[in-house]
Amino acid sequence: MTSRVPSPNPVRLLLAIGCLAATSATEHRHLDIQVFDQRGLPLRDAVVELARPAGDNRPLVFAWRNAMAQRNEAFVPGTLIVPRDATVAFPNLDTVRHSIYSFSRAARFQIDLYGSDQTRAHQFAVAGTVALGCHIHDHMKGYLRVTDTPYAARSDLDGVAQIGNLPEGTYAVTVWHPQGTGRDGEWHGSVRLVEGRPNRLTIGTR
């Protein structure tokens, strides 16, 4: 599968700004969910997704760029959350060429060897986990988490995933980690969000 770079749609852009403005009028709520593994240690690079509440029509877009770069024979960032149907760029910022592949059910593709002077992209139409590897560099591993919900964040070093703009309430949560012991690495549960109070989730990891 090959991809080509689409040109930005000005209309869409304006619409995005408008939505942003609209939502900014309502209350911001930063909700922290702290993820721990079964040993009690903070779990980093876990993806926390909260299911869209009913009637929510927040646009599926994230603050970060949908790009998985390769630098120093490693995928940067190691874990990337991308919206469904997003086209993710794979810039090669490395001095060597790479050949990316994935056997994941969510996306099965491979990119032939390309160098730093080139970039490639692929569209991910299925939600789920995409494990990326490099044909010639066995140690290169990267993960794309293709998600339906905008309410997704990656846990940092402290295991804290900051998810904003959600009212208090109970939400269905999915926590994914590469070593997660649940099916496909996903942990499903529900969480009751209370402002100002961090929410702790413990998932099992290998």
Next chain:
Amino acid sequence: MTGAPSRSGWRRLIRHAPRWLRSARLRGQGWRGKLEVRVSLHIAALLIAIMVLTVGVADYGLRLYAFSVAERDLAASAGVLDRNLAARQDQMRSEAEVVSRDFGFREAFALSDRKTLQSALASLADRTHAGAALVVGLDGMVTASPGTPPVKGTALLGALNAGRNGGLINVGNHLALGVAARIEMPDLAGWLVLARPLGPRDLAALTGLSGLPIDAGVTDLAGLDPTLAGFEPGTIAHHDGPGGDELVRVSALPSLDSTLHPRLVLRYQLASATRAYHSLRVALASIGMIAVAMGVFLGSRLARGILLPLGRLAVATAAMARGEMVRVEPRGRDELASLARSFNAMVDAIEEREQKITHAWLHDGLTGLPNRRFFQEKLDRAVARRADDSRILVALLDIDDFRLINDTMGHAAGDALLLQFAALLQGAMPGAGVARFGNDEFGVVLDDIGPARDLAALVDELARKLTVDVDLAGQIVPVSASFGVAVCPDDAQDSATMLKHAELALDRARADGKGTYHFFEATLDEVASSRRKLEIALRHAVRNGEFELNFQPLFCPALHAIKGFEALLRWDHPQRGRISPAEFIPVAEQSGLIIPISEWVIRDACRQAATWPATVAVAVNISPSHFRVPGLVSCVVSALAQSGLAPHRLELEITEGVFITNFDTTLDTLRQLRALGVRIALDDFGTGYSSLSYLRAFPFDKVKIDQSFVRDVGTDSSARAVVRAIAALADALGMETLAEGVETETQYDALIIEGCSMIQGYLISRPVPGTEVAAVLARYDDPAAISAVA
């Protein structure tokens, strides 16, 4: 252990051997048998012990060696197996890893395209010659090529998750060697597992065990014999297995299957290993037994070789002890032969010595003639076998004056004379038995003399033959012999009596003179026995003081006074009464009793004379015997001292016979006596040897004229002439003369006319006892008595 006889059997033999030895000793077969058996048994026991020890040690050593070889082989095999397994695993793993990395393969896996996967696995299994290729998912789900026996994936998860990539797994129900390669996409999505079955042949090939008696087997711990399971893994242990004694090494093999605990069991059949040494052991045992047999045989041969000659020697020695002279036969050239030869030499020497001793026992050393003992035996034999009508003659001979010749010419000459005489004697009577009894005494025995033979003529001829001149060291010496003859059965019936009678006859012959012989007369025996009786009586008399001194006065006509008394010995025998000195003096002289008698006479004479007036002396006769022994001078000295008698009052009368033997010592004694002041008178002058030189040799004080001259002086002019001569001679030499045995006045007158200074005889007085001496003196003091004489 199979094969050779057990060690316990040998030990039993050794324990019982001493008992057999002891019983062999008790089973007395004569000393030779015992010793031989003992030696053989000892050698046998020693050899058996040595061989048993050797075989035992060799056996043990072989076993140890076989053991160590087995251990080495087992350890080596185990090591080889480990390395081969690892090598095979590495190879399989690299093949698996190639496939697990393959994109297509991973794609097929990701697609969960089971069919594709299975065919890919089948192809892989073929390619790698593995028995099975399968994929194990993270959940333990197994995808395998069709036809693969079932594998429990969940059992492998533990090992796989732990990261182990090699080990044994259960394929179907068979053990297989498995390797796992991670399937990464890029996360671990599963494992590709290749498995190769481990059959016995594979194991054998793996362990490189062709030819060695090692069985290799891999079994799960569960299916392992509990004994084997109990062994510490990696160590070699002894095990009595179904196949016999064996060495076993159990070691653990890595396993991917958590339910599987495979054990590699290496068995080493010791029986086959020791089989190789079995023949060696048999050979050793055979050598041992042959050695024992040979040793026993040789030992017994050797023993016999020593013991037979020893036995013969012992028998010979025992015979020797009994007195038989036995020789042994030396066989061979070894020490025993030389011992036998030495033994023979010893026997020879003993025999020779015995013969010499016997000879010396029976023969005289100087002349080689038989000695008295032998002579006696011969005589006994002759007497025993004498025929009724035959006679035996025994003559005992004495060489006349032998002592004189010995003294004057020396002992060498005397010995030469004896030798010559012996030869003479032997030649004189051939057929007679000749013997030397000792000193100068010889014996002759002649037997089987017919009744008609003239014995006197025989003896006479013998006497003639023995009267010869012999050349002794250049000097011609006349030799003659006196002999006494006794005849059997006339004079005696047994040898002892014959000898005694011959001896008596010899005594008589000696008394008769030189060169004479005398036949035995019965009277001689009587004479001899009476003489012996007298001798005994004399001894008694000496002890008991039965002697008495009588005194006969010595009258001096010139002074008409008695100047002295001659002491005469009288003996009153308790039974026989008075015995004349003529009878007992010779016996005293012969027996040597004369010495104590003489000493007593001197002492008593001095004692009695001391009581007489000082003008009266006492004259004592001294026997020549007394001069032959030392002590005369001291006797005189002590007698004089004891009595207090003045020496000049003692007069010693000696005969010329004193000079015959030892002239010089006699002279010396006389001088000593004279030095004391004692007077010496020469008695019996004119008879006997009458050597005038004796008168010159010593300054006698007195010469006594023998009564044989005095008897005829009255009638015979020649007798008067002799007396006149003696008186003149004596006077010229300054000696007194005394005439003995004066009985008549005619003799008295004649004697005075011829110049005799003193008179002694019955005319004056007969000998009187000491008590009457004073009376006699008194009588001659009386002038009337004197005139009666004058």
